[in-house]
Amino acid sequence: MDATASISSSLPVSAELGERLGWLIRLRWLAVAGVALFVEVARRVFPVHLPMWRLYLTFAALALSNGLYWLWLRRLHAGKAHREWPWTRPLVRFLLPSSPGGAGDVGSAGPAVLFANLQVAIDLMLLAVLLHFSGGVENPFLYFFIFHVIIASILFSRPATFVHASWSVALIAAVATSEGLGLVRHWPLGGAWTPTAYRDPAVVSAQLLVFATTLYLSAYIGSTIADRLRRREGEVVVLSLEVSRKAETLAAALERVSQAERAKSQYLRKVAHELRGPLGTMRTTMSALLAGVAGELPRPAVGLIRRIEARTGDLAQVTADLLTLARAREGRLAVELAPVDLAAMVREAAEDARPAADRAGVTLNVRITGETATIVGDAAALRELAGNLVGNAIRYTPRGGNVEVRLERRGGAIELEVEDTGIGIPAADLGRVFEEFYRSSNARSHSSEGTGLGLAIVKAAAEQHGGRVEVRSAPGQGTCFVVTLPAEPVTA
Structure with missing residues (x-):
C-alpha cells in the first residue's frame, strides 16, 4: 500500500466534517442572536417599518432547525447516524472535496456531507426569507450570502460550492422577481431607494448582476484556496506517513543488526570459554616441561616448547580479549x-x-x-x-x-x-x-x-x-x- 492510499485512514473525511459541522452549528447560534439584536436596534434607530413577527418567526425557524441539527450531530458522533443508501454514493462523491488518497471513506462520510449540504441549503433559503421581509434587494446585507459560499468552499468540493452559489443567486432572483411582479408584498427599507425601485428591471438586474458576480468570484477564490490547502495537507500527511514507515523500517533494521551483534558476541564468548580451558592446560603443561618435571629436555626441544608457550600465551590473550569484548557488547x-x-x-x-x-x-x-x-x-x-x-x-x-x-x-x-x-x-x-x-x-x-x-x-x-x-x-x-x-x- 502506498502512502496516498493511507490518507483516508489518517484523515477520515467523516470525522473532519463532524468537527466542522459542530463549528457551523455554534456559529449559527451566534448568528441568530446577533441578527435578532441588530433588528431590534435597527427598528429603533433607523426610520424603517419591518414586519417584526414575521422576522421573529423566521428567527425561530432558524433556531429550531439548528437545534435539530445539534441533535442529529450527537447521533452522528455516537455512531447512530451512519446509515448509507447506495443511491446516494454518486451524490456524495460529487459533494466531497477531492483528497490525495482519492474518495477516501465515502461510505462513512455520506451522512455527514449530505447533512452539511442540507444545512447550508436551508440556511440560504431562510436568509432569503429574512431579506424578503427586510427590503429584498434593497437590503445592504444581501451580500451576507457570501459567508455561506465561503463556508461551502471550505466544506465541499468546488462544483458543490458553485451549486450553492447558484442556489443563492436563484433565491435572490426569485425574491426580486416575485416582489417586482407583485406576486408577494414588498417590504421597503426606504432611504436612497425610491418607492418603486424594486420594480425597475434595470435597477434589479444591475443589483442581481453585481450580486451574482460577487458570489461566483467568492466561490472561485474560496474553493481555490481550500483546494490548495487540502493538497498541502495531503502532502504533509503523505510525508509524515513516509517518514513513519521509514522510521519503522529503520527500527526493524536496527533491531536485526542488534540481534546479529548479540548473536556474534554470544558466539565469541562461547568460543573463548571453550578455548580458555585447553589453553590453560597447555600453558601449565609446557611450564612443567620447561621446569624439568619430566626430566631434562634436549636443547632443540626446549627452544620449540618456548616458542609454543609464547604462541599459546598470545592465543590466551586473544581469548581473554574476546571475553572482554563480548561482555561489553552484550551490555552486561x-x-x-x-x-x-x-x-x-x-x-x-x-x-x-x-x-x-x-x-x-x-x-x-x-x-x-x-x-x-x-x-x-x-x-x-x-x-x-x-x-x-x-x-x-x-x-x-x-x-x-x-x-x-x-x-x-x-x-x-x-x-x-x-x-x-x-x-x-x-x-x-x-x-x-x-x-x-x-x-x-x-x-x-x-x-x-x-x-x-x-x-x-x-x-x-x-x-x-x-x-x-x-x-x-x-x-x-x-x-x-x-x-x-x-x-x-x-x-x-
Missing part, C-alpha cells in the same frame, strides 16, 4: 555499576604500563586537571579501556618518543586523551581501526604483538557508558585517541 555492565574514580584509575593504568614504557625507551606522562573525575560505571571495563589505549600508544611509539595521558572535566563530560608521537595511522585505515582483529599495515610491520581487539574493546566500553571515541592521526606524526564520557554525579 549494568549489573556491575559503581562509583569509579577515573583519576585514580588512569594513574593506576599508567603505572601498570610504566615498566613497558621504560623497556621501550618511551617517556610516559600523566596530566589530570580540574576536579576529581568520578562517574558511575563498570570499573573493570574502564580499566580495560584506559589500559588498552596506553598500552597501544607505548607499543607503537619508537624509542625516544613520548606518550601523554590527559584527563579533564569539561562541562557535563569527562575527556580522556591518550596522545603519542608514534608511527601514526594511514588515512585509509582510520575508518577501520575499531573493527575486531583489524590492524593497520604499518602497525603489523612495526610490532608483531597485539590481537587487533584492543580498540574494539575501547569503543564497546565507551559506548556502554554512553560515551564515544574519536581518533586523530597521520603517518609519522603520532596518534591521539579522545574518549568522551558523560559525567554522572555520585550521590550518597
Whole structure:
C-alpha cells in the first residue's frame, strides 16, 4: 500500500466534517442572536417599518432547525447516524472535496456531507426569507450570502460550492422577481431607494448582476484556496506517513543488526570459554616441561616448547580479549555499576604500563586537571579501556618518543586523551581501526604483538557508558585517541 492510499485512514473525511459541522452549528447560534439584536436596534434607530413577527418567526425557524441539527450531530458522533443508501454514493462523491488518497471513506462520510449540504441549503433559503421581509434587494446585507459560499468552499468540493452559489443567486432572483411582479408584498427599507425601485428591471438586474458576480468570484477564490490547502495537507500527511514507515523500517533494521551483534558476541564468548580451558592446560603443561618435571629436555626441544608457550600465551590473550569484548557488547555492565574514580584509575593504568614504557625507551606522562573525575560505571571495563589505549600508544611509539595521558572535566563530560608521537595511522585505515582483529599495515610491520581487539574493546566500553571515541592521526606524526564520557554525579 502506498502512502496516498493511507490518507483516508489518517484523515477520515467523516470525522473532519463532524468537527466542522459542530463549528457551523455554534456559529449559527451566534448568528441568530446577533441578527435578532441588530433588528431590534435597527427598528429603533433607523426610520424603517419591518414586519417584526414575521422576522421573529423566521428567527425561530432558524433556531429550531439548528437545534435539530445539534441533535442529529450527537447521533452522528455516537455512531447512530451512519446509515448509507447506495443511491446516494454518486451524490456524495460529487459533494466531497477531492483528497490525495482519492474518495477516501465515502461510505462513512455520506451522512455527514449530505447533512452539511442540507444545512447550508436551508440556511440560504431562510436568509432569503429574512431579506424578503427586510427590503429584498434593497437590503445592504444581501451580500451576507457570501459567508455561506465561503463556508461551502471550505466544506465541499468546488462544483458543490458553485451549486450553492447558484442556489443563492436563484433565491435572490426569485425574491426580486416575485416582489417586482407583485406576486408577494414588498417590504421597503426606504432611504436612497425610491418607492418603486424594486420594480425597475434595470435597477434589479444591475443589483442581481453585481450580486451574482460577487458570489461566483467568492466561490472561485474560496474553493481555490481550500483546494490548495487540502493538497498541502495531503502532502504533509503523505510525508509524515513516509517518514513513519521509514522510521519503522529503520527500527526493524536496527533491531536485526542488534540481534546479529548479540548473536556474534554470544558466539565469541562461547568460543573463548571453550578455548580458555585447553589453553590453560597447555600453558601449565609446557611450564612443567620447561621446569624439568619430566626430566631434562634436549636443547632443540626446549627452544620449540618456548616458542609454543609464547604462541599459546598470545592465543590466551586473544581469548581473554574476546571475553572482554563480548561482555561489553552484550551490555552486561549494568549489573556491575559503581562509583569509579577515573583519576585514580588512569594513574593506576599508567603505572601498570610504566615498566613497558621504560623497556621501550618511551617517556610516559600523566596530566589530570580540574576536579576529581568520578562517574558511575563498570570499573573493570574502564580499566580495560584506559589500559588498552596506553598500552597501544607505548607499543607503537619508537624509542625516544613520548606518550601523554590527559584527563579533564569539561562541562557535563569527562575527556580522556591518550596522545603519542608514534608511527601514526594511514588515512585509509582510520575508518577501520575499531573493527575486531583489524590492524593497520604499518602497525603489523612495526610490532608483531597485539590481537587487533584492543580498540574494539575501547569503543564497546565507551559506548556502554554512553560515551564515544574519536581518533586523530597521520603517518609519522603520532596518534591521539579522545574518549568522551558523560559525567554522572555520585550521590550518597
